[in-house]
Amino acid sequence: MAPRVLVSDKLSPTAVQIFKDKGVEVDYLPDLGKDKEKLLEVIGQYDGLAIRSATKVTEKVIDAAPNLRVIGRAGIGVDNVDIPAASRKGIIVMNTPFGNSITTAEHAVAMMFAVARQMPAADASTQAGKWEKNRFMGVEITGKVLGVIGCGNIGSIVASRGVGLRMKVIGFDPFLSEERAAQLGIEKVELEDLFRRADFITLHTPLTDKTRNIIDAKAIATMKRGVRIINCARGGLIVEKDLAEAIKSGQVAGAGIDVFEVEPATESPLFGLDNVVCTPHLGASTTEAQENVALQVAEQMADYLVNGAVSNALNMPSITAEEAPILTPYVKLAEILGSFAGQLTEEPIDAVEILYDGAPGTMNTRALSAAAIAGLLKAQVQTVNMVSAPLMAKERGIAVSEVRRDKSGVFDGYIKVTITTKKQTRSVAGTTFSDGKPRFIQIKGINMEADVGRYMLYTANKDVPGVIGQIGTAFGKAGINIANFHLGRDDKGGSAIAVIYLDEPLTEEFLDELRGMNAIGQAKMLTFDV
Numbered sequence: 173m174a175p176r177v178l179v180s181d182k183l184s185p186t187a188v189q190i191f192k193d194k195g196v197e198v199d200y201l202p203d204l205g206k207d208k209e210k211l212l213e214v215i216g217q218y219d220g221l222a223i224r225s226a227t228k229v230t231e232k233v234i235d236a237a238p239n240l241r242v243i244g245r246a247g248i249g250v251d252n253v254d255i256p257a258a259s260r261k262g263i264i265v266m267n268t269p270f271g272n273s274i275t276t277a278e279h280a281v282a283m284m285f286a287v288a289r290q291m292p293a294a295d296a297s298t299q300a301g302k303w304e305k306n307r308f309m310g311v312e313i314t315g316k317v318l319g320v321i322g323c324g325n326i327g328s329i330v331a332s333r334g335v336g337l338r339m340k341v342i343g344f345d346p347f348l349s350e351e352r353a354a355q356l357g358i359e360k361v362e363l364e365d366l367f368r369r370a371d372f373i374t375l376h377t378p379l380t381d382k383t384r385n386i387i388d389a390k391a392i393a394t395m396k397r398g399v400r401i402i403n404c405a406r407g408g409l410i411v412e413k414d415l416a417e418a419i420k421s422g423q424v425a426g427a428g429i430d431v432f433e434v435e436p437a438t439e440s441p442l443f444g445l446d447n448v449v450c451t452p453h454l455g456a457s458t459t460e461a462q463e464n465v466a467l468q469v470a471e472q473m474a475d476y477l478v479n480g481a482v483s484n485a486l487n488m489p490s491i492t493a494e495e496a497p498i499l500t501p502y503v504k505l506a507e508i509l510g511s512f513a514g515q516l517t518e519e520p521i522d523a524v525e526i527l528y529d530g531a532p533g534t535m536n537t538r539a540l541s542a543a544a545i546a547g548l549l550k551a552q553v554q555t556v557n558m559v560s561a562p563l564m565a566k567e568r569g570i571a572v573s574e575v576r577r578d579k580s581g582v583f584d585g586y587i588k589v590t591i592t593t594k595k596q597t598r599s600v601a602g603t604t605f606s607d608g609k610p611r612f613i614q615i616k617g618i619n620m621e622a623d624v625g626r627y628m629l630y631t632a633n634k635d636v637p638g639v640i641g642q643i644g645t646a647f648g649k650a651g652i653n654i655a656n657f658h659l660g661r662d663d664k665g666g667s668a669i670a671v672i673y674l675d676e677p678l679t680e681e682f683l684d685e686l687r688g689m690n691a692i693g694q695a696k697m698l699t700f701d702v
């Protein structure tokens with residue numbers, strides 16, 4: 173059945189066409205996102221949800237969406253999506269990180285000019301027939317200091333436009349390197365320095381606990397008198413009432429505000445003040461940007477729903493469409509190895525180490541590790557998948573580590589999953605052959621070569637004569653057919669293991685009978701998703 177996607181915000185028709193072309197059924201209901209109740213009612217039918225900023229994807233929406241596999245944000249900010257709730261349910265959240273950057277940067281620059289020359293007020297006055305030539309005295313931008321807070325995609329573009337406008341650009345961003353600053357032709361400074369020196373301040377950070385209220389009364393008091401402030405990033409970065417007071421007192425000469433603490437903003441302390449220019453979250457609203465983000469989000473979502481390719485996901489490593497078929501057998505292998513370890517472990521897991529030897533070490537190991545952890549946790553949480561697994565492991569206090577090394581044995585490469593609990597360390601290794609099928613090659617340090625079946629009896633026993641006969645007799649008596657039998661041991665008379673493939677799972681009674689045999693230490697029925 174074709175996957176179904178709901179588009180619940182206004183998107184370019186390009187998105188709808190791309191979904192259809194790629195074999196995805198699509199319902200385009202651009203006003204639905206604003207109707208919370210209606211969204212809750214219908215979301216259960218969909219595999220994908222494409223949104224902009226109007227649809228609020230809360231935990232409640234996610235709980236009402238048992239089939240949802242992907243949320244695609246046609247734009248950058250995902251503060252309207254409860255990502256931890258989505259991750260817990262295994263839903264991928266993706267955005268389009270570059271599609272509207274230039275457009276938003278241009279909006280910030282336009283705001284800077286609009287504020288410097290009081291364009292909107294001058295326009296309104298002129299069109300009202302007042303001709304107030306003396307009222308609208310502006311300032312030049314050339315030679316002024318532009319302070320950019322947040323020098324990521326958009327901030328860097330604004331910075332480069334500022335340099336082009338012959339401004340002196342200074343930037344604050346904890347992740348900005350001196351080299352990158354030099355490349356952009358700007359000076360890297362501390363925030364206090366930026367506040368002190370800038371004639372224009374423009375914000376381009378996400379809204380986080382660190383950036384919330386980054387511009388409040390205290391910060392404004394340290395700024396140059398007559399500073400002008402632009403916010404085309406997120407409401408919540410500026411305390412609106414503090415900015416309003418500062419504009420009234422003349423400490424701040426003007427502000428260009430595209431985003432608000434509460435949106436849609438129908439009221440704000442900034443409304444009606446002289447030289448405050450407001451737009452209704454229009455940063456990304458150009459034909460070009462909307463075309464870019466619509467096209468990109470539809471392609472990304474369809475690629476995931478149809479081919480399993482993951483790009484620009486915020487809660488899952490990327491997997492390209494070219495990579496997906498090569499990675500798939502190793503994803504399966506990693507999941508089976510994790511599942512093997514998880515099913516055999518009955519006490520809390522403290523740590524898991526995933527070793528990549530040879531070929532798989534050159535692949536996307538973050539995706540492979542996510543699959544191994546998903547397999548490991550499946551014994552406890554049925555709904556876990558590659559998206560939710562890393563978060564669930566973290567929540568359970570499981571330390572996850574990855575080791576990669578060059579090919580070291582006869583295989584082109586293999587994966588080994590080692591788990592540590594308070595009582596023991598247990599490992600299982602496997603590889604895939606050219607048929608793409610997974611094989612176990614080592615269990616608990618004992619070499620063997622065994623393919624993977626749906627139902628598998630695992631026994632650990634002492635290496636003494638007669639064990640195989642005893643097990644075989646018990647199976648014969650119970651009329652149970654053995655599909656395949658693999659054995660391995662460490663040393664003569666030491667520890668041995670057997671993996672026995674069956675057509676059906678064994679009953680607990682039969683397992684107890686096996687456990688009652690002298691030489692058998694452990695007998696466990698394992699099930700694999702093959």
Ligand SMILES: NC(=O)c1ccc[n+]([C@@H]2O[C@H](COP(=O)([O-])OP(=O)(O)OC[C@H]3O[C@@H](n4cnc5c(N)ncnc54)[C@H](O)[C@@H]3O)[C@@H](O)[C@H]2O)c1
Nearest residue numbers: 249276322323324325326345347376377378404405455456
């Ligand atoms: N108005 C709009 O319509 C519109 C359109 C697009 C994006 N946005 C918003 O613009 C913002 C920037 O988007 P982007 O694509 O440039 O994001 P980005 O992730 O590329 O850049 C954000 C930068 O902020 C920096 N940063 C993080 N914490 C910081 C802190 N405490 N102080 C200073 N810098 C910090 C990061 O290091 C990063 O370099 C986002 O909030 C996004 O949602 C708004």
Ligand SMILES: O=C(O)[C@H](O)COP(=O)(O)O
Nearest residue numbers: 224225226247248249456
């Ligand atoms: O983060 C973004 O991409 C912008 O805020 C754009 O939001 P919009 O898609 O609702 O215009």
